[in-house]
Amino acid sequence: MTVGSGSVAGLDPAALDLFLSTALAEDLGEGGDVTSAVTVRDDACLAAEINTREPIVLAGVALAEAFFRRLDPDVAIERLVEDGVCLDAGAPVVRLSGHGRSMLSAERCALNTLQHLSGIATLTRRYVEEIKGTGCTLLDTRKTIPGLRVVEKYASRTGGATNHRMRLDDGILIKDNHIAVVGSLEETVRGACEAGTGLEVQVEVDRIDQIEPALAAGAQRLLCDNMGPERLREAVALVAGRVPIEASGGITLDTIRAIAETGVDFVSVGRITQSASAADIGLDYDKT
Incomplete structure (x- = not known):
């Protein structure tokens, strides 16, 4: 933003x-x-x-x-x-x-x-x-107090984070609930890509075996949810630079360095605005 x-x-x-x-x-x-x-x-x-x-x-x-x-x-x-x-x-x-x-x-x-x-x-x-020198970028999230998102994201940006989605209309992030409603990961991703919105299509995955189907369907960015460092390194190796990777889910000051050192491009932390x-x-x- x-x-x-x-x-x-x-x-x-x-x-x-x-x-x-x-x-x-x-x-x-x-x-x-x-x-x-x-x-x-x-x-x-x-x-x-x-x-x-x-x-x-x-x-x-x-x-x-x-x-x-x-x-x-x-x-x-x-x-x-x-x-x-x-x-x-x-x-x-x-x-x-x-x-x-x-x-x-x-x-x-x-x-x-x-x-x-x-x-x-x-x-x-x-x-x-905590992640200085890793090459990884800290992102904020939409976990903000209703009515205060603009100023809270301003504050996170002032602290050194990069703003992720400000609103639901400025990015596509397919999560597990979207996939559950549609019926399959591949169909959900293809539908988003074929809609022609001009927005980047990001897909949340929580298993390694979801990565290739997501990429094959057209995902332009991955969000690896609640994956530990070992699985994140496996994901980074499998993707091999084809799309950016974001890590998210339960990340704290104690764990963020190890997450960032896996080679992911971004790490998002809801607690910087939420807590x-x-x-x-x-x-x-x-x-x-």
Whole structure:
């Protein structure tokens, strides 16, 4: 997926507006931030700094800033570091100053977003480092929270992964359930190839004896599902470079290196978006 230079965390202007509006409406409700309204003077100004609490790979800083700007267009923001940078605990990310009530009202949405996306980028970078030097490429998957796919895939890309399918309409991936409905692997693959969509036809196999029938029927890429290193090496030798091979299924930080060293071209890991913990990032107000 290619993201234009005018996007924020992968969101074009219209999608960004919708994202901000939806998140703030969810948090503010109909009555707004009642606590800030009854405790903070309307003319109060605040200065604050967003800081890391642990080592992270930063992702989503511009999106976090957009929440503050939405509630206070005049807020002063000094960005100190860009997405993709590795930060130590205690590193400052952004300095802000502006309308007190607005800043307090935007804080939770901004931090939730920044923590979530940085958590994904941080975990992704760990996987990327594990396979460094193998020639294998890390892919993300469609295992994302509904409504957050674009920003979550932006975060995985920031961490060093390559985006796989963004949606069901931008790639053909024949899985076991498709084959079960149609009746045979060969018939399923041939039907996809003959449809003339112009999309690459990828086929999931979980047994070595499925590989040749899949290739004979026209598969342009294989996904070897839940195969250990020994079987993956056998698959790589059998395919002999005729099509790219992706390994997937239950891959962890402990196993990914051995998988990548089998010679597969890609390894996909759903847990980088599905199971990443939120990064510990906080907003500290200047009490002076």
